[in-house]
Amino acid sequence: MKKIKFYVLSFSLIAFICLSLVGCNSNDDSEQTSRLSFRMTDAPGDYDAVYIDVQDVLIKSGTDENDEGWVSIGNVAPKVYNLLDLTGGVNVLLADEIVPSGFLGQVRLVLGDDNAVVKDGVTYPLKTPSAQQSGLKLNINQTLVGGVAYEFLLDFDVEHSIVVQAGSSGNYNLHPVIRVSTMATSGVIKGRISPVLEGFQVLASVQVGTTTVSAYADEFGVFQLNGIPAGTYDVKLTPQVGSGKAEKTITGVVVVNGEIKDIGSVTLDAIPIP
Structure with a gap:
């Protein structure tokens, strides 16, 4: 059997953990980021093995057919799968990056x-046909919401991707057939402290299992908690000591994957005088 080279696929960030996404406090959507992970799986075919040499994963904001605007989503080293x-x-993580x-x-x-x-x-x-040597293009057409994590599954159809060349040459050609599916794996909680506490910070937090996800409200009183898995949570708002305001908890906040849950304006009550 031909010896196949294996490589280590490394990235600048650790593997995807949605709970590690911590809040971005800006109220400007243009400054928001989302987390992408790309995984590959396979529909089986009648072969002993099929080795695919993955060199890189690129993304592009547009849908045009030209070769401009492509960006690598990670510091990818090649690997043969x-x-x-x-x-x-079973699937394998190809890439994981914040964009x-x-x-x-x-x-x-x-x-x-x-x-x-x-x-x-x-x-x-x-x-590999010459038309695909620059990379196999797959349409996504997905709007990424700030603070949300997305997982894209590349389903490689081996049975329809391997083509035996006509005649007696015995050559095999690779014409990749891949189906892409998208899953948002977290949501966002946002809100606003009104009126703003001038000169004092307010910490917003939720408990996700054993992890506390938190973020400070910005100068406009806006807070945003990113990477929250679907579920129902209590949002705790903790004013800085000396502000004269009491801690407040907003209960029953429902988060849906891929969506922003805006709990609106929240007014903090004064600490009761004994």
Whole structure:
């Protein structure tokens, strides 16, 4: 069997943990960020192994067909994956990065030359058509909400992606067929302290399992708690000592993945005089 090179795929950030997304306090949507993770899985085919050389993952805000505007979402080192290891619900993390929020038009999966298929114990190189050597473009067309984490699953259809060249050459060509699905894996809680406490900070927090997610209100009194999984939470607002205001809890705040839950204006009560 042909020896296949394996590489380590590394990124500038650790693997996706939605609870680690901590609040961004700006009330300017243009400054918001979202977290993207791309995973790959496979629908099985009649082969012993199918090796795919993933070199990079690029994203683009537009949907046009030109080659401008593509950006790598991480410091990606190449790796060769056996797609048949990714069946039966198994998937692998390809990329995980925080990016500016807004419209995401396309993703490009860049493949290298170390693609091969093993059939009946014999390894054959997989040739990639020249039109796809610059990367396989996949349409996303998803608006990324600030503070929300998104997971994209690239479902590689092996059965329809491997094409045997006509004639007796025995050559195999790779024509990737990939279905993309999107799942928002967290939501956002935001609100505003009114009136603003001049000269004093207010800490907003929620308890997510054993983790406390918190953020300070900004100069306009706006607070935002990012990366909150779907569920019902109590939001605790803790004014700085000396402000003369009492702690307040907003109960029963329902968070939906992929959405911003705005609890509106909250007025803090004065600390009762004994």
